[in-house]
Amino acid sequence: MSYGTNILRFLGLLICILTISCSKDNTLQISVNSDEGIWLQELTSPKYNGRKTGTIECTMAKDYIVEELYKLGYTPKVQTFNFKDSITMNNIIVDIPGEIDSLVIIGAHYDGAVASKYYQAATDNASGVVALLSIAKHIGHSKFRTKLCFWDGEESTSNLVFNGSKYFVNSEVDKHRIRWYCNLDCCGRLNDDIYLYYSQSIQDLCSNAYELVSTYDNPNFNILKKIQNNRGSDYVPFMNAGIPIWGWNDCSTLKFNHTIDDRQDKVSISKIQYISTITLKMLQFL
Numbered sequence: 662m663s664y665g666t667n668i669l670r671f672l673g674l675l676i677c678i679l680t681i682s683c684s685k686d687n688t689l690q691i692s693v694n695s696d697e698g699i700w701l702q703e704l705t706s707p708k709y710n711g712r713k714t715g716t717i718e719c720t721m722a723k724d725y726i727v728e729e730l731y732k733l734g735y736t737p738k739v740q741t742f743n744f745k746d747s748i749t750m751n752n753i754i755v756d757i758p759g760e761i762d763s764l765v766i767i768g769a770h771y772d773g774a775v776a777s778k779y780y781q782a783a784t785d786n787a788s789g790v791v792a793l794l795s796i797a798k799h800i801g802h803s804k805f806r807t808k809l810c811f812w813d814g815e816e817s818t819s820n821l822v823f824n825g826s827k828y829f830v831n832s833e834v835d836k837h838r839i840r841w842y843c844n845l846d847c848c849g850r851l852n853d854d855i856y857l858y859y860s861q862s863i864q865d866l867c868s869n870a871y872e873l874v875s876t877y878d879n880p881n882f883n884i885l886k887k888i889q890n891n892r893g894s895d896y897v898p899f900m901n902a903g904i905p906i907w908g909w910n911d912c913s914t915l916k917f918n919h920t921i922d923d924r925q926d927k928v929s930i931s932k933i934q935y936i937s938t939i940t941l942k943m944l945q946f947l
């Protein structure tokens with residue numbers, strides 16, 4: 662065996678090792694080096710047992726989100742209500758004053774579909790909750806009065822859905838002031854596609870706002886735009902009340918939704934960070 666062959670073998674092995682470590686880094690996105698990674702790690706932990714509405718573990722998840730919001734300097738309000746079959750639900754609301762007394766709302770549901778320690782409810786919807794916490798961390802000054810809402814009861818309970826957001830819309834005294842609602846549900850899946858969706862009435866507004874900020878550089882993500890119909894997530898109660906909606910989504914073809922395969926290794930922290938950043942940039946033009 663020649664010296665040259667040995668060198669080639671060594672280089673081949675080195676390339677192999679480097680490839681394996683790189684692909685490992687690309688698939689294992691969860692790093693506790695960022696707040697987003699820490700939040701995702703915590704919310705998908707087995708101790709929350711899938712965060713099913715009405716369970717003690719869902720209440721624990723609520724307490725964790727409230728605690729993190731306090732750490733970010735907010736005083737969140739918990740909107741508690743009793744649902745059918747005596748289930749207690751809790752929305753968490755952060756109210757941020759703005760220069761203009763028009764109200765905008767950004768929401769994500771924190772409950773999961775199944776009570777199981779094997780069910781992490783990672784893309785649906787720890788990813789949206791983490792994106793909303795990231796927005797809370799970075800929003801600072803706001804043009805419009807802004808409510809950041811963490812919804813309970815989005816998933817089916819007693820055959821009804823969107824219970825937290827529905828309760829909010831029905832009880833919001835400033836409903837007439839709501840300019841739009843932005844929804845973050847299943848927005849952090851580890852793939853390259855992201856849907857930016859909107860009501861037809863604000864199609865141009867949203868599309869133009871995105872175009873104005875799209876120079877923010879993250880070429881890995883392919884942004885697809887669509888007009889949203891009124892089914893699927895917490896934007897429905899807002900649409901039904903005649904309020905324009907928009908949001909981000911990437912799971913319309915998810916096969917693992919509501920199964921134990923919806924795990925944190927299906928989530929991209931960099932996509933969550935991209936969505937929270939681009940949303941904050943779009944707020945200037947919406």
Ligand SMILES: [Zn+2]
Pocket residue numbers: 770785786815846847894
């Ligand atoms: Zn969801």
